[in-house]
Amino acid sequence: MRHLSILGYYFAQYIKVRLAYPGDFLISVFTSLAGTVASFGFLYILFHRVSSLQGWAFEELLFIYGFNLVCLGLFNVLSMNLYEFGERYIMEGRFDQIMLRPLHSLFQVIFEAFRIESFQEFATGLVVVVYVWHKLDLPLTPLDLVLFLLMTICGVTIYLSVFVMLSTLSFWFEDRVGVSPPVFNMIAFGRYPVTIYNVFIQFLLSWIIPFAFASFYPTTYFLQRHEFSSFFALVPVVAATFLVLALILWSRGVRGYQSTGS
Amino acid sequence: MTVTPYIAFARIAFLKILAYRLRYYTGIVTYMVNVSVYYFIWKALYRGKESLGEFTFEEMITYVSVGFIIRTFYFNNIDREIANDILLGHIAAKMTRPVNYQWMNIAQAAGESFFRLFMFTVPTALAILVVFPLRAPASLHSALAFLAALVFSFMVFAALNFLVGTCAVYLHSILGLIRAKYFLVEILSGLLIPISFFPETLAEISRWLPFQLISFTPLMIYMGKFQGEQLVTSFLLGLGWTLVLVGLGHWFWRKAATKLTVQGG
Numbered sequence: 001m002r003h004l005s006i007l008g009y010y011f012a013q014y015i016k017v018r019l020a021y022p023g024d025f026l027i028s029v030f031t032s033l034a035g036t037v038a039s040f041g042f043l044y045i046l047f048h049r050v051s052s053l054q055g056w057a058f059e060e061l062l063f064i065y066g067f068n069l070v071c072l073g074l075f076n077v078l079s080m081n082l083y084e085f086g087e088r089y090i091m092e093g094r095f096d097q098i099m100l101r102p103l104h105s106l107f108q109v110i111f112e113a114f115r116i117e118s119f120q121e122f123a124t125g126l127v128v129v130v131y132v133w134h135k136l137d138l139p140l141t142p143l144d145l146v147l148f149l150l151m152t153i154c155g156v157t158i159y160l161s162v163f164v165m166l167s168t169l170s171f172w173f174e175d176r177v178g179v180s181p182p183v184f185n186m187i188a189f190g191r192y193p194v195t196i197y198n199v200f201i202q203f204l205l206s207w208i209i210p211f212a213f214a215s216f217y218p219t220t221y222f223l224q225r226h227e228f229s230s231f232f233a234l235v236p237v238v239a240a241t242f243l244v245l246a247l248i249l250w251s252r253g254v255r256g257y258q259s260t261g262s
Numbered sequence: 263m264t265v266t267p268y269i270a271f272a273r274i275a276f277l278k279i280l281a282y283r284l285r286y287y288t289g290i291v292t293y294m295v296n297v298s299v300y301y302f303i304w305k306a307l308y309r310g311k312e313s314l315g316e317f318t319f320e321e322m323i324t325y326v327s328v329g330f331i332i333r334t335f336y337f338n339n340i341d342r343e344i345a346n347d348i349l350l351g352h353i354a355a356k357m358t359r360p361v362n363y364q365w366m367n368i369a370q371a372a373g374e375s376f377f378r379l380f381m382f383t384v385p386t387a388l389a390i391l392v393v394f395p396l397r398a399p400a401s402l403h404s405a406l407a408f409l410a411a412l413v414f415s416f417m418v419f420a421a422l423n424f425l426v427g428t429c430a431v432y433l434h435s436i437l438g439l440i441r442a443k444y445f446l447v448e449i450l451s452g453l454l455i456p457i458s459f460f461p462e463t464l465a466e467i468s469r470w471l472p473f474q475l476i477s478f479t480p481l482m483i484y485m486g487k488f489q490g491e492q493l494v495t496s497f498l499l500g501l502g503w504t505l506v507l508v509g510l511g512h513w514f515w516r517k518a519a520t521k522l523t524v525q526g527g
Contacts, residue, residue: 021434024433024434024435027433027438027439028433028435028437028438028439029438030438031438031439031441031442032437032438032441032442034442034445034446035438035441035442035443035444035445035446036445038442038445038446038448038449039445039448041445041448041449041454042449042454042455045449045455045459045460045461045464046303046307046455046459048459048460048461049314049315049459050307050314053303053306053307054306054309117437117438178285178288179288181288181289181292182288182289182291182292182294182295185292185295185296186295188295188296188299189295189298189299192299192302192303196302196303196305196306197302198302201298201302
């Protein structure tokens with residue numbers, strides 16, 4: 001509870017910083033939104049030519065993409081500092097400051113900065129999901145809503161866990177290599193039914209870097225693709241497992257942290 | 263305009279990037295991931311089909327792969343760098359130099375691209391070649407014309423980035439703008455999907471825009487689908503758009519420079 005109210009303060013503080021220039025902020029949100037809309041261009045143009053992708057209709061792919069944006073949008077709001085963790089916190093020595101405060105270090109790192117514009121991705125994704133839900137006349141019970149919420153939380157957790165683990169590497173290695181970009185690009189794999197990939201990539205996306213559990217598998221339940229129901233049931237398990245792994249790895253990193261002394 | 267200082271800018275950019283060469287190893291993986299995603303999508307779409315539009319499956323994979331391979335060459339971050347120059351105040355010192363700011367940026371980007379050609383484009387091409395079945399250029403003639411067309415890929419991309427970067431004079435953060443440009447260029451340049459696949463109206467609009475020169479035009483030349491008269495038209499378009507965009511950048515920067523406020527620095 002204390003963490004929650006502190007999160008509120010962090011967020012309000014950051015909003016104030018960003019809204020110091022409201023015009024700029026609006027343009028920034030608007031242009032980001034234009035980018036998100038343009039990112040649907042590929043699907044749109046593709047399905048102008050073909051009617052299905054291995055048995056998946058345009059609307060179904062929209063749904064997967066939309067759900068992916070919902071989770072990814074929230075993740076992007078929170079992940080801003082993770083990418084710069086090695087540079088900002090370890091190399092510049094800001095992590096010393098974090099260690100001095102009586103609050104979980106990961107909590108501080110994640111919530112010190114937000115990419116507020118990315119709420120537009122969340123919103124766009126939600127609009128797309130609602131549109132498809134309506135268009136395909138998918139069933140909607142209170143349970144479905146609860147499950148959708150749960151799946152969203154799991155999706156965000158999986159993304160956060162994976163990228164926390166990658167950031168943790170900065171505790172041991174001077175991160176000049178940048179392992180995050182290729183992994184970030186792999187999120188795109190999750191936007192399509194895993195069945196289109198070969199066995200190797202299916203395995204990778206499910207069990208090594210589980211992005212399929214953050215976007216494709218969660219949607220199969222809502223899209224009535226019951227052949228994936230066992231995977232759907234595993235989503236919370238995978239999310240919880242990766243979260244625990246990420247937290248363990250993080251605290252190991254913190255224990256071994258040596259300040260740069262700057 | 264003397265050329266010598268610009269060559270020096272290009273050389274220094276080349277040396278600077280050499281220090282960060284490790285980044286390019288993971289960059290190769292990133293591009294492999296990108297190509298793989300589209301490989302599998304197209305594979306699923308071509309199942310049971312000989313060809314889609316004017317492309318066979320092999321041609322489509324070649325199109326997508328070579329598209330990403332040349333992206334390793336023409337890509338640059340001029341927009342981000344200008345925004346940074348302005349945000350951090352380096353711009354003040356840079357403007358005192360007796361050189362043209364736009365050409366200085368383009369020269370630096372050229373130095374980077376020259377570096378990428380050897381350290382990034384070639385290894386990425388080799389890695390992709392090992393995994394995916396690519397076709398060679400249609401002919402020696404096409405290959406040479408393709409290489410020439412890459413000059414316009416680079417110039418159009420650089421000039422566009424300069425225009426976007428200059429917006430940073432008026433805005434505090436152009437990250438949203440950069441994002442919008444990123445996705446727009448990805449689609450309208452034909453990187454992800456050939457422009458000839460577009461719905462009629464969108465295809466027509468794209469033909470009137472410079473983005474096609476970045477990806478679609480060189481790729482069609484590579485595959486021998488643009489030849490003869492169409493080849494000549496492509497080069498004229500490339501030249502014309504380069505002049506227009508660089509001219510626009512020149513005008514915009516001169517206008518923006520009078521509005522420039524440097525915070526500290």
